[in-house]
Amino acid sequence: MLKxxxxxxxxxxxxxxxxxxxxxxxxxxxxxxxxxNNQIKLITSQLVLDELKNAPKLVRDFLNINLYLxxxxxxxxxxxxxxxxxxxxxxxxxxSRNDALHVAIATVSRVDAIVSWNFKHIVKLEKxxxxxxxxxxxxxxxxxxxxxKEV
Numbered sequence: 224m225l226k227x228x229x230x231x232x233x234x235x236x237x238x239x240x241x242x243x244x245x246x247x248x249x250x251x252x253x254x255x256x257x258x259x260n261n262q263i264k265l266i267t268s269q270l271v272l273d274e275l276k277n278a279p280k281l282v283r284d285f286l287n288i289n290l291y292l293x294x295x296x297x298x299x300x301x302x303x304x305x306x307x308x309x310x311x312x313x314x315x316x317x318x319s320r321n322d323a324l325h326v327a328i329a330t331v332s333r334v335d336a337i338v339s340w341n342f343k344h345i346v347k348l349e350k351x352x353x354x355x356x357x358x359x360x361x362x363x364x365x366x367x368x369x370x371x372k373e374v
Contacts, residue, residue, distance in 0.1 A: 229263060231263075232336055234267065234271070241340050247340055253371065254374055265294070302324065306323045308361060309357055310323060314353040330354075346369065
């Protein structure tokens with residue numbers, strides 16, 4: 224990370240749930256430690272909040288306690304348009320539209336990176352190249368798509 228640069232990081236739902244997963248808890252918790260120390264700024268959306276409504280209580284409680292660390296961005300028409308472009312490009316199917324919407328929200332919000340543990344629909348080389356290509360064709364900059372290990 225560059226000194227004095229506070230990166231804006233969009234967390235998808237998997238990172239928040241990862242706080243309580245044996246395989247992912249160390250790196251997921253580290254993200255929140257960085258935010259608490261003002262080294263990164265966390266970004267969320269209503270999509271994340273909606274997806275976590277049915278999460279286990281300890282995940283919901285963790286989010287509620289740490290919600291102050293997040294800036295919430297809107298799911299606007301631009302994000303819906305980008306999601307539809309991803310679907311048209313067959314990056315993911317309609318069944319995985321929320322995954323595409325997470326990437327779209329991060330893209331139009333111009334965050335520095337989207338962070339995810341979703342290795343099937345987001346953090347997968349084939350998918351990442353297609354998301355980035357679609358973003359560039361649509362006039363958006365390069366979006367970093369990474370796991371918490373890279374933060």
